[in-house]
Amino acid sequence: MASIKLSVERLTEGLYVKLPLQWTDHPFLLNHFKIKDQQQIRLIRNLGIRYVYLIPEKSDNPPLEPETEQEVISSQESKFLEQQAEKLWQEKQGRIARLKNYKRKLQRCEKNFNRSMAQLRSITGKIKSRPVTAIREAEMLVEEMVDALLESDNVALHLMNEGKENEDIYCHSLNVAVLSMMLARSCGMAHEDIKTIAMGALFHDMGKLKIPTAILRKTTPLTEPEENYLRMHTRYSTDLANLTADFPEDAKSILAQHHELLDGSGYPKQLQGDQITPMAQLVAVVNAYDNLCHPQDPARARIPYSALSYLFKHKKEAYNNDYLALLIRLLGVYPPGSVVQLSNQQLGLVISVNTDSLLYPNVLLYDPTVPSNEAPIIELEGSDLRIEQAIAPNKLPEKIYTYLNPRVRISYYFDPDD
CATH class of the missing domain: 3.90.105 (Molybdopterin biosynthesis moea protein, domain 2)
Incomplete structure (x- = not known):
């Protein structure tokens, strides 16, 4: 302007x-x-x-x-103004300090995310040749993640950097595991049940390792034989889990049923309603959300806000409505990764949602007068600003897109707020 x-x-x-x-x-x-x-x-x-x-x-x-x-201006008014300016300065210095602390926390969180990704990649590589070792290492990873999730009453969900090329399956599996664990926690599930859900979510797509890469990366519509081949991944995942007696029995339903839908339109067995285990129903909701954000054809990817809206408006018959409502509450109306326009018309990127303040996410602001690596992160709860709308990243002018750097792949991880 x-x-x-x-x-x-x-x-x-x-x-x-x-x-x-x-x-x-x-x-x-x-x-x-x-x-x-x-x-x-x-x-x-x-x-x-x-x-x-x-x-x-x-x-x-x-x-x-x-x-x-x-x-x-009288001397008395001038003194009052000085006091007000000092008060604003103190508030701003507090914000700057919180911003620095937030960025340190985000760096720590991202380090943990990358470590978990590396561990999952290593575990998956061992699942065929050393299944017992792979499952043992997976249980250790899950235990560590669940402990981090449960050790604090106030857990923040952060936006991570996009994964490296050819790591889609690991990014997706870790995404689904993290969000499923947080959803299970929101439901008040027991520690052991959250661990079971995490194991099932981490391995729900490992059967895709047996699917040809040409099918997994195809961006045009799959032929009927290709689609049938892809759908075999649920059986392949279960077969791999059965290589060892150590894989949790309850988690196997997640591997087999995460594409089953309540209305019977899913696969592989067209199960309906209560024929699908509650754990599989929970992971199915999260899996559907992440698949909408990261489909095989990137051109069809939805922004997080649109993905949640689509599920809520068009898929209520297919997915457990309680879990869907909880996922929306967990991620907020504008999930991490959403590019938003604020009430002052300023643009920003939602980078985290605090589960205690879902309507007031933390937003990294676009401000060309500030270097991008020092861009202010505003806590909407502490301001008079509000989000007016979500904007598709590809609609942004190039300079704003470069500044905000919205991720092509949206990944999440949590960090206890200490």
Whole structure:
């Protein structure tokens, strides 16, 4: 939008302005905002700047006339303004400190995610030749993940970097396991049941290792023989689990039934309703969500917001509605990975949802005046901003897309909030 250089003497309420300062050089939450009261005007004038940039299209009122007489500020009012500015500075410094702490936590979380990915890749490589060893290592991985999940009452779900090429099956399996574990936790399931669900979710697609890569990576519609071959992966997964007596028996239903649907339209046995185990019903919901975000044809990928909306509007008959509702509550209306437009028209990327504040995710803001590696992350709960809409990443201008770097592959991991 076009901006106009405007003297600070002409400021009035309702103007949308952009400060000619770095984000760290003023006490306001953002570099640009709509002026809401006289106190903000006085604070701006006290910054020692002679002008701001006015954005007329986003302003409610015209600026004051140039010759408007300025109100004289008393020493008492000046002292009050200094106190208010100091208060804003303290709040902002607190935000900056929380941002730094958040980024440290995200780095730790991403390190744990990458380690789990490497472990899963190693485990999968051993499943045929050393099944007992593979299952033992998988149980250790699951135990570690479940402990991390349960050790805190307040668990944040974070957006991870996209996986490397040719690791789709591992990214998907870890995604489904993480979200299924969190969904099971939300249901109040016991520790052992969460472990069983995690084992089933981690291995639900391992039968795809026996499916030709040409079929798995085909982006055009599969032929009927190809589709039938792909559907065999549920049986192959069960066959691999049966190579050892150590694979949890209850988890095998997840391998066999995660594509069965309540209305009988699924596969391989067209089971209906209660014929499908509750654990398989839970993983089926999560599996469907992640598959919508990452289909075989990337051109058909849905953004997280759209994927949840699609399941809610069109697949209520196919999936357990209680689990579907819980997944929506878990991820929030705008899940991590969603590009959103805020009420001030600023764009951002949802990077985490706190399970205690689902309506107020943490959003990384696009601000061209701030380097992308220092981009502010705003906690919507602590601001007067709200999300107005989700935006498909491919609709973004190139410079905004590059800045926000929305992931092609959306992966999740959790970290206890300590």
